[in-house]
Amino acid sequence: MLNFDFVSPTRIIFGKKTEEKVGEEIKKYSNKILFHYGQGSIKKTGLYDKVAKSLKNAGVEFVELGGVQPNPRLSLVRKGIEICKKENINFVLAVGGGSVIDSSKAIAAGMKYEGDVWELYEGKGTLKEALPVGVILTIPAAGSEASMGSVITNEDGWYKRAINYDVLRPVFAIMNPELTYTLPPFQTAVGTVDMLTHVMERYFTNTRHVELTDRLSEATMRTIIHNAPQALKDPYNYDVRAEIMWAGTVAHNGLLGTGREEDWATHDIEHEVSGIYDVAHGAGLAVLFPAWMKYVYRHDLNRFARYAVNVWNVEADFFNLEKTALEGINRLEKYYKEDLKLPITLKELKVPDDRFEEMAQKATERGPVGNFVKLYKEDVLNILKLAK
Amino acid sequence: MLNFDFVSPTRIIFGKKTEEKVGEEIKKYSNKILFHYGQGSIKKTGLYDKVAKSLKNAGVEFVELGGVQPNPRLSLVRKGIEICKKENINFVLAVGGGSVIDSSKAIAAGMKYEGDVWELYEGKGTLKEALPVGVILTIPAAGSEASMGSVITNEDGWYKRAINYDVLRPVFAIMNPELTYTLPPFQTAVGTVDMLTHVMERYFTNTRHVELTDRLSEATMRTIIHNAPQALKDPYNYDVRAEIMWAGTVAHNGLLGTGREEDWATHDIEHEVSGIYDVAHGAGLAVLFPAWMKYVYRHDLNRFARYAVNVWNVEADFFNLEKTALEGINRLEKYYKEDLKLPITLKELKVPDDRFEEMAQKATERGPVGNFVKLYKEDVLNILKLAK
Numbered sequence: 130m131l132n133f134d135f136v137s138p139t140r141i142i143f144g145k146k147t148e149e150k151v152g153e154e155i156k157k158y159s160n161k162i163l164f165h166y167g168q169g170s171i172k173k174t175g176l177y178d179k180v181a182k183s184l185k186n187a188g189v190e191f192v193e194l195g196g197v198q199p200n201p202r203l204s205l206v207r208k209g210i211e212i213c214k215k216e217n218i219n220f221v222l223a224v225g226g227g228s229v230i231d232s233s234k235a236i237a238a239g240m241k242y243e244g245d246v247w248e249l250y251e252g253k254g255t256l257k258e259a260l261p262v263g264v265i266l267t268i269p270a271a272g273s274e275a276s277m278g279s280v281i282t283n284e285d286g287w288y289k290r291a292i293n294y295d296v297l298r299p300v301f302a303i304m305n306p307e308l309t310y311t312l313p314p315f316q317t318a319v320g321t322v323d324m325l326t327h328v329m330e331r332y333f334t335n336t337r338h339v340e341l342t343d344r345l346s347e348a349t350m351r352t353i354i355h356n357a358p359q360a361l362k363d364p365y366n367y368d369v370r371a372e373i374m375w376a377g378t379v380a381h382n383g384l385l386g387t388g389r390e391e392d393w394a395t396h397d398i399e400h401e402v403s404g405i406y407d408v409a410h411g412a413g414l415a416v417l418f419p420a421w422m423k424y425v426y427r428h429d430l431n432r433f434a435r436y437a438v439n440v441w442n443v444e445a446d447f448f449n450l451e452k453t454a455l456e457g458i459n460r461l462e463k464y465y466k467e468d469l470k471l472p473i474t475l476k477e478l479k480v481p482d483d484r485f486e487e488m489a490q491k492a493t494e495r496g497p498v499g500n501f502v503k504l505y506k507e508d509v510l511n512i513l514k515l516a517k
Numbered sequence: 518m519l520n521f522d523f524v525s526p527t528r529i530i531f532g533k534k535t536e537e538k539v540g541e542e543i544k545k546y547s548n549k550i551l552f553h554y555g556q557g558s559i560k561k562t563g564l565y566d567k568v569a570k571s572l573k574n575a576g577v578e579f580v581e582l583g584g585v586q587p588n589p590r591l592s593l594v595r596k597g598i599e600i601c602k603k604e605n606i607n608f609v610l611a612v613g614g615g616s617v618i619d620s621s622k623a624i625a626a627g628m629k630y631e632g633d634v635w636e637l638y639e640g641k642g643t644l645k646e647a648l649p650v651g652v653i654l655t656i657p658a659a660g661s662e663a664s665m666g667s668v669i670t671n672e673d674g675w676y677k678r679a680i681n682y683d684v685l686r687p688v689f690a691i692m693n694p695e696l697t698y699t700l701p702p703f704q705t706a707v708g709t710v711d712m713l714t715h716v717m718e719r720y721f722t723n724t725r726h727v728e729l730t731d732r733l734s735e736a737t738m739r740t741i742i743h744n745a746p747q748a749l750k751d752p753y754n755y756d757v758r759a760e761i762m763w764a765g766t767v768a769h770n771g772l773l774g775t776g777r778e779e780d781w782a783t784h785d786i787e788h789e790v791s792g793i794y795d796v797a798h799g800a801g802l803a804v805l806f807p808a809w810m811k812y813v814y815r816h817d818l819n820r821f822a823r824y825a826v827n828v829w830n831v832e833a834d835f836f837n838l839e840k841t842a843l844e845g846i847n848r849l850e851k852y853y854k855e856d857l858k859l860p861i862t863l864k865e866l867k868v869p870d871d872r873f874e875e876m877a878q879k880a881t882e883r884g885p886v887g888n889f890v891k892l893y894k895e896d897v898l899n900i901l902k903l904a905k
Binding site for chain 2: 138140144145345348351371384
C-alpha cells in the first residue's frame with residue numbers, strides 16, 4: 130500500500146424530499162448565490178421551482194445561469210465568473226449532473242484564481258482556494274458531487290482537460306433518488322458506465338497489497354452491475370435508484386483509490402474523442418475501456434483474472450488464467466451491449482477513423498497516459514483501432 | 518434504504534513517517550495545544566520525542582497531559598478541561614488509541630459546553646461545537662480517529678456512556694502502520710474484534726435494500742478477518758498492518774451505516790461489563806457479540822445466512838437456512854478462539870455472574886437497547902447468561 134492523504138468533506142444529504150433543504154443548507158455559507166443549471170429539464174420537472182422556493186424561504190438571493198451543455202464549455206464558465214464578480218456572489222449552487230457540477234467548480238475556481246481560469250486546466254497555474262460549491266444531483270454518473278475533479282472543454286481547439294483539487298470538493302451534495310426516475314434510459318445506461326469506469330480506473334493498478342480497496346471496489350462494482358439493469362426495467366424503483374446514486378458517489382470520492390496508483394488512460398483517451406465529437410462521456414467509455422483492457426490485460430493476468438472472478442462470477446480456470454481474464458472482459462462488453470443496450474464500437478457512436486491520429490497525438494502531447502501500462506501515441510492509436 | 522445525512526471530514530494522512538508532519542498540520546489550527554496521551558508507551562517507543570520535535574519545529578507550544586487509561590475516566594477529562602481553560606488552549610492532540618482519542622474529544626467538548634461535561638454523556642445537554650481534535654493513531658481498533666463518538670467512564674457509579682456528534686470528528690488523523698508493529702498480540706486481537714463488531718453492529722439491520730453498504734461491510738469484514746491472523750504471526754509486516762489500520766477507520770467512520778438502521782445493543786451491554794470490571798472493550802465484545810447473535814438470529818435467518826456465506830464462506834444450505842446461519846456464528850466464535858486466541862466466555866474474562874442483574878438493569882434503565890431486536894432487561898440477562 131502506498132502512502133496517501135485523503136479527505137472527503139462533502140456533507141451528503143441523501144433521500145426523499147432532501148432538495149427542499151437546500152435553502153437552509155446554503156444559508157450557512159451565503160446570502161447571494163449563482164444558481165447554475167443545464168438545458169432546462171429542471172424547469173419541466175418542477176425542480177427549478179422547488180429550489181427557488183427553498184432559497185426564497187431561507188432568504189437566499191440568487192442570480193441564475195442555465196445552459197450548461199454535456200462536455201461543459203469554457204465560454205459559459207467565463208460568463209459565470211463574470212456574473213459572480215459583477216454581482217458579488219460567493220457561492221455556486223449546481224443543480225444537475227456532472228457537467229453542471231464541473232462547470233460550477235470551474236466558476237468557483239476562477240473566482241479565486243488571479244489568472245485566466247483555463248491556465249489551471251492547462252497545468253500552467255495552481256489553485257489555492259475556491260468559492261464553496263453546493264450540489265443538487267439529478268444524474269448519478271460523474272461522481273463530481275463529492276470529487277475533487279472538474280473537466281472542461283475549450284471550444285478553441287476542442288481541448289477537454291481536467292483539474293483535481295481538494296478545494297473543489299463540494300461542501301454539500303443533496304441526493305434524492307426520486308429526481309432520477311425520469312432520466313432517459315440512455316442516460317441511466319451511460320451513467321452506469323461512467324461509475325463503473327471510475328472504479329476500474331483505480332482497480333487496475335500495479336500497487337501490491339491493496340486488499341481493502343480491492344474488495345471495496347469489487348463491492349461497489351457488483352452493486353452497480355446488479356442494480357442498473359433493474360433501473361432500466363423499473364425506473365420508478367426507489368431502492369434501485371438509491372443504490373445506484375450512492376454507489377456513484379462512492380465510486381469517485383477517492384476512497385477506492387486510497388493507497389493505490391491509479392490509471393486513467395482511458396479517461397484521457399475518451400476526452401479526446403468526446404472533445405471532438407460531443408459523444409456522451411459514458412458512451413465513449415463503454416467503447417474505449419474494453420478496448421484498453423484487451424490491449425493491456427497481459428501486463429497482469431492475475432489481476433484481470435481476479436476481476437473476472439470477483440466482479441463477474443467467472444469460474445476461475447487456474448490452469449488458464451488468460452482464458453479467465455478474457456472472459457471477464459467479454460462479460461463487461463456483453464453487459465454493456467445486452468443489459469445496458471449501448472454501442473460498443475466507435476463506428477456505432479458515429480466516430481469515424483479519419484482523426485484517430487490527431488486524437489492519439491493530442492492525448493499524449495503532454496507525455497504518455499496511464500500508469501498500469503504507460504501508453505504512448507502508438508499505443509493510443511492501437512486502442513482506438515481496437516475500438517473501431 | 519433510509520434517508521441519511523453523512524459527513525466524514527477527517528483528513529487521513531496515512532503511511533510511513535507521517536507522524537513527522539504533525540507540527541505543520543496543527544499549525545493550520547493553533548499555536549498552543551494540549552498533547553494528550555496514555556500510559557507512557559509513546560515515551561518508550563520514541564514517538565513522544567518525534568511529536569515534540571515536530572511541534573517545536575513548527576512553532577507549536579504544548580502542555581502535556583498523559584495518564585489516559587483504557588476505558589478513559591471522567592476525572593482526567595475534567596483535569597484536561599481545567600488545563601485548557603487555564604492555559605488558553607484551543608486544540609487537543611490525541612496520541613494513542615481509542616481511549617486517548619475519546620478522552621481528547623471529551624475535553625474538546627467540555628471546552629465549548631457551558632454545563633458540566635458529564636451532562637452530555639447523560640443525555641441532559643446538547644453539544645453545538647467543540648475544539649478541534651487531531652490524532653496520531655497508535656492502536657487500530659476503536660475507529661475513533663474519524664468517528665463522531667466518544668465513550669467515557671464516570672468513576673462515580675462506574676457508568677460508561679457514549680456521545681455522538683459530527684463536531685467531535687477529528688480534523689485530521691495521522692496513521693502510520695509502523696507505529697503498530699510493537700502492539701502486544703492481545704491488543705492486536707482485541708482491536709480486530711472491536712473493528713469487526715463496529716461493522717456487525719451496522720450489518721444486522723431491519724432496513725431492506727441496503728445492498729451497497731451490505732457489500733462494502735462484507736468487504737471490510739473479510740479484509741480484517743484475513744489480515745489479523747497474519748499480523749499476529751508476522752507483526753512487522755507493513756502491508757498487513759496497513760490493511761488492518763485503514764479497515765479500522767472505514768469500519769467506524771459511518772459510511773457502512775449510511776441508509777441503515779443500526780443496532781448497538783452489544784456495545785451497550787459491553788459498556789456495563791467493562792464499566793465495572795475494566796475488561797478490554799474488544800475482549801468483552803468477543804464474548805458478547807456471539808452470545809447476542811445466538812439470542813437474536815431467528816429474527817432474520819436470511820440475513821444471518823447471508824452473513825455466513827458472504828463473510829465466512831459457509832456453503833449455503835438453502836433447505837436449511839438455520840443451519841447455515843448457525844454455522845456463521847460458529848465460525849466467528851472459532852475465529853476469535855483459535856485464530857485470535859481470545860477468551861470466549863465471561864468466566865475466562867474473570868467476570869463472575871453475581872452482578873448480571875445489576876448490569877442488565879443499568880444497560881436498560883434508559884429504555885430497551887438495540888434495534889435489530891429491541892432488548893429489555895430480561896433479554897440482556899439472558900444474553901449475559903449465554904456468554905457466561
